[in-house]
Amino acid sequence: DSGVTQTPKHLITATGQRVTLRCSPRSGDLSVYWYQQSLDQGLQFLIQYYNGEERAKGNILERFSAQQFPDLHSELNLSSLELGDSALYFCASSVAETPRETQYFGPGTRLLVL
Amino acid sequence: LAKTTQPISMDSYEGQEVNITCSHNNIATNDYITWYQQFPSQGPRFIIQGYKTKVTNEVASLFIPADRKSSTLSLPRVSLSDTAVYYCLVGDGTNAGNNRKLIWGLGTSLAVNP
Numbered sequence: 001d002s003g004v005t006q007t008p009k010h011l012i013t014a015t016g017q018r019v020t021l022r023c024s025p026r027s028g029d030l031s032v033y034w035y036q037q038s039l040d041q042g043l044q045f046l047i048q049y050y051n052g053e054e055r056a057k058g059n060i061l062e063r064f065s066a067q068q069f070p071d072l073h074s075e076l077n078l079s080s081l082e083l084g085d086s087a088l089y090f091c092a093s094s095v096a097e098t099p100r101e102t103q104y105f106g107p108g109t110r111l112l113v114l
Numbered sequence: 115l116a117k118t119t120q121p122i123s124m125d126s127y128e129g130q131e132v133n134i135t136c137s138h139n140n141i142a143t144n145d146y147i148t149w150y151q152q153f154p155s156q157g158p159r160f161i162i163q164g165y166k167t168k169v170t171n172e173v174a175s176l177f178i179p180a181d182r183k184s185s186t187l188s189l190p191r192v193s194l195s196d197t198a199v200y201y202c203l204v205g206d207g208t209n210a211g212n213n214r215k216l217i218w219g220l221g222t223s224l225a226v227n228p
């Protein structure tokens with residue numbers, strides 16, 4: 001158990017819909033990262049927040065957005081969903097904001113868009 | 115953008131030593147090299163991290179040459195439970211500040227056979 005929690009564990013929705021994925025970092029961690037992993041694909045970094053502020057951006061689509069709240073939990077919002085958005089979405093947390101800090105990953109949210 | 119290159123897959127047998135090499139030509143001066151292990155449908159897990167020369171922990175060793183343009187993860191005496199995907203992670207040395215991106219290799223799928 002990494003100490004990072006993600007909800008929901010599974011999500012099934014239809015094209016065009018909007019969903020919100022939630023992540024609670026490990027106690028004491030200020031950085032939250034979001035990743036997307038499609039079937040047979042490597043991890044694609046989406047975005048990083050540190051103490052409530054956006055710190056780095058990866059290949060995140062304009063239809064996706066995220067935020068980190070004062071209690072440090074984070075939400076990833078996916079809108080106008082397409083079939084290709086079906087994937088595992090992982091959240092990770094770390095103590096500091098630099099990429100070299102060890103990241104602790106949550107169990108992931110499996111999203112299926114029908 | 116910094117890019118990493120790893121073998122797509124490797125095969126080994128129980129009890130053998132496995133070496134996985136990652137190439138990262140554009141690594142930044144201050145970047146560390148981190149390796150993660152991922153089992154199917156689980157989030158990656160930190161294995162080892164290093165900056166230069168050799169690092170060893172209870173799980174693996176990491177060899178980094180002086181030019182730091184590559185690194186080699188060494189797993190001694192692998193077992194069936196070491197079957198997983200191994201990712202090499204380095205920071206993006208060509209961008210700074212808010213444009214830093216985390217570049218993950220596609221990973222190396224290691225299969226350990228009895």
